[in-house]
Amino acid sequence: MNDVIIIGGSFAGLAAALQLGRARRKVTVLDTGLPRNRFAGHSHGLLGHDHKPPLEILAEARRQLARYPTVRLVTARAESISGAIDDFCVLTGDGESLRARRLILSYGVVDQMPDVPGYAENWGTSIVPCPYCDGFEVAGQHWGLVWSGPQSMNQVRLFHDWTDTLTVFTNGHDLPPDIQADLARRGISVVNGRITEIDHAENHNATVRLNAGPPVAVDILFAHPRNKPSARLHESLGLATVDTPQGIALKVDERRETSVPGIYAAGDLANPLMASVTLAISHGATAGISAQQSMLV
Template sequence: MDDVIIIGGSFAGLAGALQLGRARRKVTVLDTGLPRNRFAAHSHGLLGHDHKAPADILSAARQQLERYPTVRLVNARADNAGGTIDDFSVLTDDGETLTARRLLLTYGVSDQMPTIPGFADCWGKSIVPCPYCDGFEVAGQHWGLVYSGSQALHAVSLFHDWTDRLTLFADGHDIPADARADLARRNVPVIDGKLERISHRDGHLSTINLDTGRNLAVDVLFAHPRNRPSANLHTTLGLETLDAPVGLYLKTDDRRETSVKGIYAAGDLANPMASVTLATSSGAMAAIFAQQSMLV
Protein backbone atom coordinates (compact mmCIF):
# COMPACT_ATOMS: atom_id res chain seq x y z
CA MET A 1 0.00 0.00 0.00
CA ASP A 2 1.18 3.51 -0.85
CA ASP A 3 1.07 6.36 1.58
CA VAL A 4 -0.31 8.61 -1.16
CA ILE A 5 -1.52 8.10 -4.71
CA ILE A 6 -1.25 11.28 -6.76
CA ILE A 7 -3.59 11.39 -9.75
CA GLY A 8 -2.12 13.84 -12.25
CA GLY A 9 1.56 14.31 -13.00
CA SER A 10 1.91 17.91 -14.10
CA PHE A 11 3.25 20.78 -11.98
CA ALA A 12 1.05 20.30 -8.91
CA GLY A 13 1.35 16.53 -8.90
CA LEU A 14 5.12 16.40 -9.34
CA ALA A 15 5.64 19.12 -6.72
CA GLY A 16 3.62 17.00 -4.31
CA ALA A 17 5.60 13.88 -5.19
CA LEU A 18 8.86 15.72 -4.52
CA GLN A 19 7.82 16.66 -0.98
CA LEU A 20 6.59 13.15 -0.22
CA GLY A 21 9.70 11.56 -1.70
CA ARG A 22 11.92 13.73 0.44
CA ALA A 23 9.88 12.66 3.48
CA ARG A 24 10.55 9.02 2.44
CA ARG A 25 6.84 8.39 1.99
CA LYS A 26 5.76 5.81 -0.55
CA VAL A 27 3.92 7.52 -3.42
CA THR A 28 2.66 6.59 -6.87
CA VAL A 29 1.96 9.29 -9.46
CA LEU A 30 -0.49 8.44 -12.24
CA ASP A 31 -0.17 10.63 -15.32
CA THR A 32 -1.74 10.65 -18.80
CA GLY A 33 0.92 12.97 -20.24
CA LEU A 34 -1.61 15.60 -21.32
CA PRO A 35 -0.93 18.73 -19.23
CA ARG A 36 -3.23 21.70 -19.76
CA ASN A 37 -0.44 23.99 -20.95
CA ARG A 38 0.88 21.59 -23.60
CA PHE A 39 -0.34 24.10 -26.23
CA ALA A 40 1.98 26.85 -24.93
CA ALA A 41 5.49 27.24 -26.31
CA HIS A 42 6.78 28.83 -23.12
CA SER A 43 5.88 29.00 -19.44
CA HIS A 44 6.27 32.34 -17.71
CA GLY A 45 6.46 33.59 -14.15
CA LEU A 46 7.93 30.45 -12.53
CA LEU A 47 11.03 31.51 -10.65
CA GLY A 48 14.15 29.91 -12.12
CA HIS A 49 12.26 28.57 -15.14
CA ASP A 50 10.90 31.71 -16.77
CA HIS A 51 10.41 31.43 -20.56
CA LYS A 52 11.15 27.70 -20.66
CA ALA A 53 8.99 25.20 -22.50
CA PRO A 54 6.53 23.58 -20.06
CA ALA A 55 7.41 20.12 -21.37
CA ASP A 56 11.10 20.72 -20.65
CA ILE A 57 10.38 21.82 -17.07
CA LEU A 58 8.24 18.74 -16.44
CA SER A 59 10.83 16.45 -18.03
CA ALA A 60 13.55 17.83 -15.75
CA ALA A 61 11.26 17.41 -12.74
CA ARG A 62 10.64 13.74 -13.58
CA GLN A 63 14.37 13.14 -13.90
CA GLN A 64 14.98 14.76 -10.52
CA LEU A 65 12.35 12.53 -8.92
CA GLU A 66 14.31 9.44 -9.99
CA ARG A 67 16.69 9.91 -7.06
CA TYR A 68 13.85 9.21 -4.59
CA PRO A 69 13.35 5.45 -4.28
CA THR A 70 9.88 5.73 -2.72
CA VAL A 71 8.43 7.65 -5.70
CA ARG A 72 6.97 5.75 -8.63
CA LEU A 73 5.84 7.51 -11.81
CA VAL A 74 3.30 5.56 -13.87
CA ASN A 75 2.03 6.50 -17.30
CA ALA A 76 -1.60 5.50 -16.78
CA ARG A 77 -5.07 6.94 -16.36
CA ALA A 78 -7.07 6.49 -13.18
CA ASP A 79 -10.42 5.08 -14.31
CA ASN A 80 -12.04 4.75 -10.89
CA ALA A 81 -11.37 5.52 -7.25
CA GLY A 82 -13.09 4.80 -3.98
CA GLY A 83 -12.69 3.88 -0.34
CA THR A 84 -12.19 5.80 2.86
CA ILE A 85 -9.29 7.34 4.76
CA ASP A 86 -6.39 4.88 5.21
CA ASP A 87 -8.01 2.51 2.69
CA PHE A 88 -8.41 4.13 -0.73
CA SER A 89 -8.20 2.20 -3.98
CA VAL A 90 -7.59 3.36 -7.54
CA LEU A 91 -8.22 1.33 -10.69
CA THR A 92 -6.03 2.26 -13.67
CA ASP A 93 -6.87 1.92 -17.35
CA ASP A 94 -4.49 -1.03 -17.67
CA GLY A 95 -6.40 -2.97 -15.01
CA GLU A 96 -4.05 -2.43 -12.06
CA THR A 97 -5.59 -1.76 -8.64
CA LEU A 98 -3.57 0.47 -6.35
CA THR A 99 -4.22 1.20 -2.67
CA ALA A 100 -3.16 4.09 -0.48
CA ARG A 101 -3.84 5.81 2.81
CA ARG A 102 -4.37 9.18 1.13
CA LEU A 103 -5.29 10.52 -2.31
CA LEU A 104 -4.02 13.73 -3.88
CA LEU A 105 -6.01 14.84 -6.94
CA THR A 106 -4.06 17.03 -9.34
CA TYR A 107 -5.55 16.00 -12.69
CA GLY A 108 -6.31 19.57 -13.67
CA VAL A 109 -8.92 20.92 -16.02
CA SER A 110 -9.56 20.96 -19.76
CA ASP A 111 -10.40 24.14 -21.64
CA GLN A 112 -13.55 23.73 -23.72
CA MET A 113 -12.90 25.31 -27.09
CA PRO A 114 -15.83 27.16 -28.72
CA THR A 115 -16.94 25.92 -32.13
CA ILE A 116 -15.44 28.93 -33.88
CA PRO A 117 -13.26 27.86 -36.82
CA GLY A 118 -9.64 28.75 -36.14
CA PHE A 119 -10.06 29.31 -32.39
CA ALA A 120 -8.53 26.00 -31.27
CA ASP A 121 -5.71 26.35 -33.82
CA CYS A 122 -4.67 29.65 -32.22
CA TRP A 123 -5.13 28.57 -28.60
CA GLY A 124 -1.90 28.97 -26.64
CA LYS A 125 -0.24 30.88 -29.50
CA SER A 126 -2.16 34.04 -30.31
CA ILE A 127 -5.33 33.37 -28.30
CA VAL A 128 -4.45 33.21 -24.62
CA PRO A 129 -6.23 33.56 -21.28
CA CYS A 130 -3.75 35.15 -18.87
CA PRO A 131 -1.86 38.47 -19.01
CA TYR A 132 0.50 37.35 -16.24
CA CYS A 133 1.45 34.35 -18.35
CA ASP A 134 1.79 36.03 -21.75
CA GLY A 135 1.28 39.77 -21.40
CA PHE A 136 4.92 40.84 -21.21
CA GLU A 137 5.77 39.30 -24.57
CA VAL A 138 2.99 41.25 -26.34
CA ALA A 139 3.09 44.44 -24.26
CA GLY A 140 2.27 47.60 -26.17
CA GLN A 141 0.57 45.72 -28.99
CA HIS A 142 -3.08 45.79 -30.00
CA TRP A 143 -4.97 43.41 -27.71
CA GLY A 144 -8.45 42.04 -28.18
CA LEU A 145 -10.61 40.72 -25.36
CA VAL A 146 -13.64 38.47 -25.80
CA TYR A 147 -16.41 39.47 -23.41
CA SER A 148 -17.50 36.48 -21.34
CA GLY A 149 -19.22 38.17 -18.41
CA SER A 150 -18.74 40.94 -15.89
CA GLN A 151 -15.24 39.70 -15.04
CA ALA A 152 -14.14 40.96 -18.46
CA LEU A 153 -14.71 44.52 -17.28
CA HIS A 154 -12.19 43.99 -14.49
CA ALA A 155 -9.75 42.63 -17.06
CA VAL A 156 -10.02 45.86 -19.03
CA SER A 157 -8.53 47.89 -16.19
CA LEU A 158 -5.95 45.17 -15.49
CA PHE A 159 -4.78 45.00 -19.11
CA HIS A 160 -3.83 48.67 -19.15
CA ASP A 161 -0.66 47.76 -17.24
CA TRP A 162 0.50 46.09 -20.46
CA THR A 163 -1.11 48.00 -23.31
CA ASP A 164 -3.04 51.14 -24.17
CA ARG A 165 -4.54 49.56 -27.29
CA LEU A 166 -7.42 47.32 -26.33
CA THR A 167 -10.60 46.34 -28.19
CA LEU A 168 -13.49 44.49 -26.54
CA PHE A 169 -15.47 41.99 -28.62
CA ALA A 170 -19.02 41.68 -27.29
CA ASP A 171 -19.43 38.27 -28.98
CA GLY A 172 -23.22 38.54 -28.90
CA HIS A 173 -23.49 39.59 -25.25
CA ASP A 174 -25.64 42.49 -24.13
CA ILE A 175 -23.21 44.87 -22.43
CA PRO A 176 -25.02 47.30 -20.11
CA ALA A 177 -25.06 50.98 -20.98
CA ASP A 178 -23.13 51.99 -17.87
CA ALA A 179 -20.41 49.48 -18.70
CA ARG A 180 -20.22 50.80 -22.26
CA ALA A 181 -19.89 54.33 -20.92
CA ASP A 182 -17.01 53.25 -18.67
CA LEU A 183 -15.32 51.51 -21.59
CA ALA A 184 -15.66 54.65 -23.68
CA ARG A 185 -14.07 56.64 -20.86
CA ARG A 186 -11.15 54.23 -20.96
CA ASN A 187 -10.90 54.56 -24.76
CA VAL A 188 -11.78 50.90 -25.26
CA PRO A 189 -13.97 50.40 -28.34
CA VAL A 190 -16.70 47.75 -28.22
CA ILE A 191 -17.22 45.64 -31.33
CA ASP A 192 -20.69 44.12 -31.52
CA GLY A 193 -21.57 40.88 -33.27
CA LYS A 194 -20.55 37.29 -32.64
CA LEU A 195 -17.17 35.85 -33.52
CA GLU A 196 -17.68 33.74 -36.62
CA ARG A 197 -14.18 32.75 -37.67
CA ILE A 198 -10.57 33.31 -36.66
CA SER A 199 -8.35 33.74 -39.70
CA HIS A 200 -4.75 32.85 -38.95
CA ARG A 201 -1.43 31.65 -40.27
CA ASP A 202 -0.09 28.64 -38.36
CA GLY A 203 -1.96 29.71 -35.24
CA HIS A 204 -1.03 33.38 -35.46
CA LEU A 205 -3.95 35.77 -35.82
CA SER A 206 -4.59 37.67 -39.01
CA THR A 207 -8.22 38.78 -38.69
CA ILE A 208 -11.25 38.18 -36.50
CA ASN A 209 -14.33 37.69 -38.65
CA LEU A 210 -17.72 38.64 -37.22
CA ASP A 211 -21.21 37.57 -38.21
CA THR A 212 -21.95 41.21 -39.00
CA GLY A 213 -19.57 40.97 -41.94
CA ARG A 214 -16.96 43.08 -40.23
CA ASN A 215 -13.35 41.91 -40.00
CA LEU A 216 -10.87 43.31 -37.51
CA ALA A 217 -7.19 42.64 -36.91
CA VAL A 218 -5.57 42.49 -33.47
CA ASP A 219 -2.15 41.22 -32.46
CA VAL A 220 -3.34 38.93 -29.67
CA LEU A 221 -6.76 37.87 -28.42
CA PHE A 222 -7.50 37.19 -24.76
CA ALA A 223 -10.38 34.81 -24.16
CA HIS A 224 -11.70 32.74 -21.27
CA PRO A 225 -13.54 29.65 -22.50
CA ARG A 226 -15.09 27.61 -19.74
CA ASN A 227 -13.19 24.62 -18.50
CA ARG A 228 -14.09 21.41 -16.75
CA PRO A 229 -12.17 18.88 -14.67
CA SER A 230 -10.09 16.58 -16.85
CA ALA A 231 -11.56 13.49 -15.19
CA ASN A 232 -14.71 12.59 -13.28
CA LEU A 233 -13.13 10.99 -10.20
CA HIS A 234 -14.31 13.84 -7.98
CA THR A 235 -17.90 12.91 -8.88
CA THR A 236 -17.30 9.23 -8.14
CA LEU A 237 -15.71 10.16 -4.82
CA GLY A 238 -18.58 12.52 -3.91
CA LEU A 239 -16.42 15.64 -3.52
CA GLU A 240 -17.95 19.09 -3.20
CA THR A 241 -17.32 21.56 -6.01
CA LEU A 242 -17.59 25.32 -6.38
CA ASP A 243 -18.58 27.28 -9.47
CA ALA A 244 -16.36 30.04 -10.83
CA PRO A 245 -16.95 32.15 -13.96
CA VAL A 246 -14.55 29.89 -15.86
CA GLY A 247 -15.93 26.55 -14.61
CA LEU A 248 -16.06 24.10 -11.71
CA TYR A 249 -13.27 23.52 -9.23
CA LEU A 250 -12.95 21.37 -6.10
CA LYS A 251 -13.69 22.82 -2.70
CA THR A 252 -10.77 22.50 -0.27
CA ASP A 253 -9.98 23.84 3.18
CA ASP A 254 -6.85 25.70 4.31
CA ARG A 255 -4.95 22.41 4.40
CA ARG A 256 -5.94 21.55 0.79
CA GLU A 257 -8.23 18.76 2.01
CA THR A 258 -11.46 18.21 0.09
CA SER A 259 -14.89 17.55 1.56
CA VAL A 260 -13.92 13.87 2.01
CA LYS A 261 -11.42 13.11 4.75
CA GLY A 262 -8.09 11.89 3.43
CA ILE A 263 -8.54 13.25 -0.10
CA TYR A 264 -6.54 16.34 -1.03
CA ALA A 265 -6.60 18.45 -4.20
CA ALA A 266 -4.25 20.99 -5.74
CA GLY A 267 -3.46 22.84 -8.95
CA ASP A 268 -6.01 24.14 -11.43
CA LEU A 269 -8.45 21.46 -10.27
CA ALA A 270 -8.73 23.25 -6.93
CA ASN A 271 -8.07 26.87 -7.89
CA PRO A 272 -9.70 28.89 -10.70
CA MET A 273 -6.63 31.17 -10.77
CA ALA A 274 -4.57 29.10 -13.19
CA SER A 275 -0.83 29.56 -12.76
CA VAL A 276 2.18 27.26 -12.86
CA THR A 277 3.56 29.01 -9.78
CA LEU A 278 0.33 28.62 -7.82
CA ALA A 279 -0.11 25.02 -8.97
CA THR A 280 3.42 24.10 -7.87
CA SER A 281 2.95 25.76 -4.50
CA SER A 282 -0.43 24.19 -3.81
CA GLY A 283 0.79 20.74 -4.86
CA ALA A 284 3.70 20.94 -2.44
CA MET A 285 1.52 22.16 0.41
CA ALA A 286 -1.20 19.56 -0.20
CA ALA A 287 1.41 16.79 -0.05
CA ILE A 288 2.89 18.18 3.17
CA PHE A 289 -0.55 18.35 4.79
CA ALA A 290 -1.33 14.82 3.61
CA GLN A 291 1.94 13.60 5.14
CA GLN A 292 1.24 15.38 8.42
CA SER A 293 -2.21 13.80 8.59
CA MET A 294 -0.55 10.37 8.75
CA LEU A 295 1.71 11.15 11.71
CA VAL A 296 1.12 9.09 14.82
Protein backbone atom coordinates in the same frame (compact mmCIF):
# COMPACT_ATOMS: atom_id res chain seq x y z
CA MET B 1 0.33 -0.16 0.29
CA ASN B 2 1.20 3.34 -0.85
CA ASP B 3 1.21 6.21 1.57
CA VAL B 4 -0.20 8.46 -1.14
CA ILE B 5 -1.51 8.04 -4.67
CA ILE B 6 -1.38 11.22 -6.74
CA ILE B 7 -3.74 11.35 -9.72
CA GLY B 8 -2.35 13.81 -12.24
CA GLY B 9 1.37 14.31 -12.81
CA SER B 10 1.70 17.86 -14.06
CA PHE B 11 3.08 20.76 -12.00
CA ALA B 12 0.86 20.34 -8.92
CA GLY B 13 1.11 16.56 -8.81
CA LEU B 14 4.88 16.46 -9.24
CA ALA B 15 5.35 19.18 -6.62
CA ALA B 16 3.36 17.06 -4.17
CA ALA B 17 5.38 13.98 -5.08
CA LEU B 18 8.64 15.84 -4.48
CA GLN B 19 7.69 16.80 -0.93
CA LEU B 20 6.47 13.28 -0.15
CA GLY B 21 9.51 11.65 -1.71
CA ARG B 22 11.82 13.80 0.37
CA ALA B 23 9.87 12.65 3.44
CA ARG B 24 10.56 9.05 2.31
CA ARG B 25 6.87 8.32 1.86
CA LYS B 26 5.81 5.70 -0.67
CA VAL B 27 4.07 7.48 -3.54
CA THR B 28 2.59 6.49 -6.90
CA VAL B 29 1.83 9.21 -9.45
CA LEU B 30 -0.67 8.35 -12.21
CA ASP B 31 -0.57 10.59 -15.26
CA THR B 32 -1.91 10.55 -18.82
CA GLY B 33 0.72 12.95 -20.21
CA LEU B 34 -1.75 15.64 -21.33
CA PRO B 35 -1.07 18.78 -19.25
CA ARG B 36 -3.38 21.73 -19.82
CA ASN B 37 -0.61 24.08 -20.98
CA ARG B 38 0.90 21.68 -23.52
CA PHE B 39 -0.33 24.03 -26.28
CA ALA B 40 1.87 26.88 -25.01
CA GLY B 41 5.28 27.36 -26.56
CA HIS B 42 6.74 28.85 -23.38
CA SER B 43 5.86 29.13 -19.71
CA HIS B 44 6.35 32.53 -18.10
CA GLY B 45 6.55 33.83 -14.57
CA LEU B 46 7.95 30.67 -12.98
CA LEU B 47 11.02 31.63 -10.98
CA GLY B 48 14.13 29.92 -12.34
CA HIS B 49 12.30 28.61 -15.41
CA ASP B 50 10.98 31.76 -17.07
CA HIS B 51 10.47 31.45 -20.85
CA LYS B 52 11.04 27.70 -20.95
CA PRO B 53 8.68 25.30 -22.77
CA PRO B 54 6.32 23.79 -20.16
CA LEU B 55 6.88 20.25 -21.39
CA GLU B 56 10.62 20.74 -20.98
CA ILE B 57 10.14 21.89 -17.37
CA LEU B 58 7.96 18.87 -16.60
CA ALA B 59 10.45 16.48 -18.20
CA GLU B 60 13.24 17.87 -16.04
CA ALA B 61 11.03 17.57 -12.94
CA ARG B 62 10.43 13.88 -13.69
CA ARG B 63 14.17 13.32 -14.12
CA GLN B 64 14.81 14.92 -10.74
CA LEU B 65 12.16 12.78 -9.05
CA ALA B 66 14.02 9.66 -10.21
CA ARG B 67 16.52 10.13 -7.36
CA TYR B 68 13.78 9.41 -4.80
CA PRO B 69 13.37 5.62 -4.52
CA THR B 70 9.92 5.81 -2.90
CA VAL B 71 8.35 7.74 -5.79
CA ARG B 72 6.90 5.78 -8.69
CA LEU B 73 5.70 7.52 -11.88
CA VAL B 74 3.16 5.56 -13.89
CA THR B 75 1.66 6.47 -17.26
CA ALA B 76 -1.94 5.43 -16.69
CA ARG B 77 -5.42 6.81 -16.14
CA ALA B 78 -7.25 6.33 -12.87
CA GLU B 79 -10.61 4.79 -13.76
CA SER B 80 -12.24 4.54 -10.35
CA ILE B 81 -11.69 5.14 -6.66
CA SER B 82 -13.23 3.36 -3.69
CA GLY B 83 -12.58 3.03 0.02
CA ALA B 84 -11.95 5.61 2.72
CA ILE B 85 -9.13 7.27 4.63
CA ASP B 86 -6.24 4.89 5.36
CA ASP B 87 -7.53 2.39 2.79
CA PHE B 88 -8.31 3.92 -0.60
CA CYS B 89 -8.30 1.74 -3.70
CA VAL B 90 -7.57 3.13 -7.18
CA LEU B 91 -8.22 1.05 -10.28
CA THR B 92 -6.19 2.11 -13.32
CA GLY B 93 -7.06 1.84 -16.98
CA ASP B 94 -4.45 -0.92 -17.25
CA GLY B 95 -6.34 -3.02 -14.72
CA GLU B 96 -3.88 -2.44 -11.88
CA SER B 97 -5.40 -2.07 -8.40
CA LEU B 98 -3.50 0.27 -6.09
CA ARG B 99 -4.09 1.02 -2.43
CA ALA B 100 -3.10 4.07 -0.42
CA ARG B 101 -3.70 5.80 2.88
CA ARG B 102 -4.18 9.20 1.25
CA LEU B 103 -5.10 10.59 -2.17
CA ILE B 104 -4.13 13.80 -3.96
CA LEU B 105 -6.24 14.79 -6.95
CA SER B 106 -4.38 16.99 -9.41
CA TYR B 107 -5.80 15.89 -12.74
CA GLY B 108 -6.54 19.44 -13.79
CA VAL B 109 -9.12 20.81 -16.18
CA VAL B 110 -9.66 20.92 -19.93
CA ASP B 111 -10.70 24.07 -21.78
CA GLN B 112 -13.95 23.76 -23.71
CA MET B 113 -13.34 25.38 -27.08
CA PRO B 114 -16.31 27.05 -28.80
CA ASP B 115 -17.32 25.77 -32.20
CA VAL B 116 -15.57 28.59 -34.05
CA PRO B 117 -13.10 27.78 -36.86
CA GLY B 118 -9.58 28.70 -35.84
CA TYR B 119 -10.30 28.93 -32.11
CA ALA B 120 -8.95 25.56 -30.99
CA GLU B 121 -6.20 25.61 -33.62
CA ASN B 122 -4.85 28.95 -32.34
CA TRP B 123 -5.28 28.28 -28.62
CA GLY B 124 -2.00 28.94 -26.85
CA THR B 125 -0.50 30.95 -29.72
CA SER B 126 -2.63 33.86 -30.93
CA ILE B 127 -5.44 33.16 -28.42
CA VAL B 128 -4.39 33.09 -24.76
CA PRO B 129 -6.13 33.50 -21.39
CA CYS B 130 -3.55 35.01 -19.02
CA PRO B 131 -1.74 38.38 -19.19
CA TYR B 132 0.68 37.30 -16.45
CA CYS B 133 1.70 34.38 -18.67
CA ASP B 134 1.95 36.15 -22.02
CA GLY B 135 1.39 39.89 -21.55
CA PHE B 136 4.99 41.03 -21.27
CA GLU B 137 5.92 39.65 -24.70
CA VAL B 138 3.17 41.70 -26.40
CA ALA B 139 3.13 44.75 -24.12
CA GLY B 140 2.25 48.02 -25.83
CA GLN B 141 0.59 46.28 -28.77
CA HIS B 142 -3.05 46.04 -29.89
CA TRP B 143 -4.88 43.52 -27.69
CA GLY B 144 -8.29 41.99 -28.22
CA LEU B 145 -10.61 40.60 -25.55
CA VAL B 146 -13.50 38.24 -26.18
CA TRP B 147 -16.21 39.27 -23.73
CA SER B 148 -17.46 36.34 -21.65
CA GLY B 149 -19.50 38.02 -18.92
CA PRO B 150 -19.31 40.59 -16.09
CA GLN B 151 -15.92 39.23 -15.01
CA SER B 152 -14.46 40.51 -18.30
CA MET B 153 -14.53 44.06 -16.92
CA ASN B 154 -11.88 43.00 -14.42
CA GLN B 155 -9.72 41.94 -17.36
CA VAL B 156 -10.20 45.34 -19.00
CA ARG B 157 -8.88 47.07 -15.88
CA LEU B 158 -6.05 44.56 -15.53
CA PHE B 159 -4.85 44.87 -19.12
CA HIS B 160 -4.07 48.57 -18.65
CA ASP B 161 -0.73 47.64 -17.03
CA TRP B 162 0.37 46.12 -20.35
CA THR B 163 -1.34 48.07 -23.11
CA ASP B 164 -3.35 51.19 -23.87
CA THR B 165 -4.82 49.76 -27.07
CA LEU B 166 -7.65 47.31 -26.50
CA THR B 167 -10.59 46.14 -28.58
CA VAL B 168 -13.47 44.33 -26.90
CA PHE B 169 -15.44 41.81 -28.97
CA THR B 170 -18.91 41.43 -27.45
CA ASN B 171 -19.44 38.11 -29.27
CA GLY B 172 -23.22 38.30 -28.92
CA HIS B 173 -23.32 39.66 -25.36
CA ASP B 174 -25.45 42.73 -24.63
CA LEU B 175 -23.26 44.98 -22.53
CA PRO B 176 -25.11 46.93 -19.81
CA PRO B 177 -25.22 50.72 -20.29
CA ASP B 178 -22.91 51.37 -17.34
CA ILE B 179 -20.31 48.98 -18.79
CA GLN B 180 -20.60 50.61 -22.21
CA ALA B 181 -20.10 54.03 -20.63
CA ASP B 182 -17.05 52.82 -18.68
CA LEU B 183 -15.47 51.35 -21.81
CA ALA B 184 -16.12 54.57 -23.72
CA ARG B 185 -14.55 56.61 -20.91
CA ARG B 186 -11.45 54.44 -21.15
CA GLY B 187 -11.25 54.91 -24.92
CA ILE B 188 -11.72 51.20 -25.61
CA SER B 189 -13.13 50.11 -28.96
CA VAL B 190 -16.16 47.82 -28.83
CA VAL B 191 -16.97 45.52 -31.76
CA ASN B 192 -20.43 43.96 -31.82
CA GLY B 193 -21.53 40.78 -33.56
CA ARG B 194 -20.69 37.13 -33.12
CA ILE B 195 -17.25 35.80 -33.93
CA THR B 196 -17.43 33.38 -36.86
CA GLU B 197 -13.74 32.62 -37.45
CA ILE B 198 -10.29 33.45 -36.16
CA ASP B 199 -7.33 33.50 -38.54
CA HIS B 200 -3.74 33.33 -37.34
CA ALA B 201 -1.08 35.32 -39.19
CA GLU B 202 2.40 35.41 -37.70
CA ASN B 203 3.75 35.74 -34.17
CA HIS B 204 0.67 36.22 -31.95
CA ASN B 205 -1.37 38.10 -34.55
CA ALA B 206 -5.01 37.16 -35.10
CA THR B 207 -7.74 38.36 -37.43
CA VAL B 208 -11.23 38.13 -35.98
CA ARG B 209 -14.06 37.61 -38.48
CA LEU B 210 -17.63 38.40 -37.53
CA ASN B 211 -21.15 37.72 -38.76
CA ALA B 212 -21.56 41.46 -39.43
CA GLY B 213 -18.97 44.08 -40.29
CA PRO B 214 -15.39 43.88 -41.50
CA PRO B 215 -12.73 41.64 -39.91
CA VAL B 216 -10.61 43.13 -37.14
CA ALA B 217 -6.89 42.40 -36.74
CA VAL B 218 -5.24 42.39 -33.32
CA ASP B 219 -1.73 41.56 -32.16
CA ILE B 220 -3.04 39.05 -29.61
CA LEU B 221 -6.47 37.87 -28.55
CA PHE B 222 -7.40 37.10 -24.95
CA ALA B 223 -10.30 34.77 -24.26
CA HIS B 224 -11.66 32.79 -21.33
CA PRO B 225 -13.62 29.74 -22.46
CA ARG B 226 -15.33 27.60 -19.88
CA ASN B 227 -13.48 24.57 -18.62
CA LYS B 228 -14.32 21.34 -16.88
CA PRO B 229 -12.37 18.82 -14.79
CA SER B 230 -10.44 16.42 -17.00
CA ALA B 231 -11.89 13.44 -15.13
CA ARG B 232 -15.03 12.74 -13.11
CA LEU B 233 -13.53 10.97 -10.12
CA HIS B 234 -14.56 13.80 -7.80
CA GLU B 235 -18.19 13.20 -8.73
CA SER B 236 -18.15 9.54 -7.76
CA LEU B 237 -16.42 10.52 -4.51
CA GLY B 238 -19.06 13.15 -3.73
CA LEU B 239 -16.53 15.95 -3.22
CA ALA B 240 -17.85 19.45 -2.60
CA THR B 241 -17.27 21.99 -5.38
CA VAL B 242 -17.44 25.75 -5.90
CA ASP B 243 -18.77 27.58 -8.95
CA THR B 244 -16.51 29.94 -10.88
CA PRO B 245 -17.17 32.07 -13.99
CA GLN B 246 -15.26 29.50 -16.08
CA GLY B 247 -16.51 26.27 -14.49
CA ILE B 248 -16.36 24.34 -11.22
CA ALA B 249 -13.44 23.79 -8.87
CA LEU B 250 -13.04 21.41 -5.96
CA LYS B 251 -13.57 22.97 -2.56
CA VAL B 252 -10.51 22.67 -0.30
CA ASP B 253 -9.39 24.10 3.02
CA GLU B 254 -6.11 25.86 3.78
CA ARG B 255 -4.35 22.48 3.90
CA ARG B 256 -5.77 21.60 0.44
CA GLU B 257 -7.98 18.87 1.95
CA THR B 258 -11.32 18.30 0.24
CA SER B 259 -14.68 17.63 1.89
CA VAL B 260 -13.75 13.93 2.20
CA PRO B 261 -11.13 13.14 4.86
CA GLY B 262 -7.85 11.90 3.45
CA ILE B 263 -8.41 13.31 -0.05
CA TYR B 264 -6.49 16.43 -1.06
CA ALA B 265 -6.62 18.46 -4.27
CA ALA B 266 -4.27 20.90 -5.99
CA GLY B 267 -3.65 22.69 -9.27
CA ASP B 268 -6.29 24.12 -11.61
CA LEU B 269 -8.74 21.47 -10.41
CA ALA B 270 -8.90 23.18 -7.01
CA ASN B 271 -8.03 26.80 -7.79
CA PRO B 272 -11.11 28.96 -8.43
CA LEU B 273 -9.14 32.21 -8.68
CA MET B 274 -6.40 32.02 -11.33
CA ALA B 275 -4.64 29.34 -13.31
CA SER B 276 -0.90 29.63 -12.75
CA VAL B 277 2.06 27.24 -12.82
CA THR B 278 3.51 29.00 -9.79
CA LEU B 279 0.29 28.60 -7.80
CA ALA B 280 -0.11 25.00 -8.97
CA ILE B 281 3.36 24.14 -7.64
CA SER B 282 2.67 25.95 -4.36
CA HIS B 283 -0.68 24.23 -3.84
CA GLY B 284 0.77 20.86 -4.84
CA ALA B 285 3.58 21.19 -2.31
CA THR B 286 1.06 22.18 0.36
CA ALA B 287 -1.11 19.16 -0.45
CA GLY B 288 1.87 16.82 -0.27
CA ILE B 289 3.07 18.20 3.06
CA SER B 290 -0.46 18.18 4.49
CA ALA B 291 -1.03 14.57 3.44
CA GLN B 292 2.31 13.54 5.00
CA GLN B 293 1.62 15.34 8.27
CA SER B 294 -1.87 13.84 8.52
CA MET B 295 -0.26 10.38 8.73
CA LEU B 296 2.07 11.21 11.64
CA VAL B 297 1.61 9.13 14.79
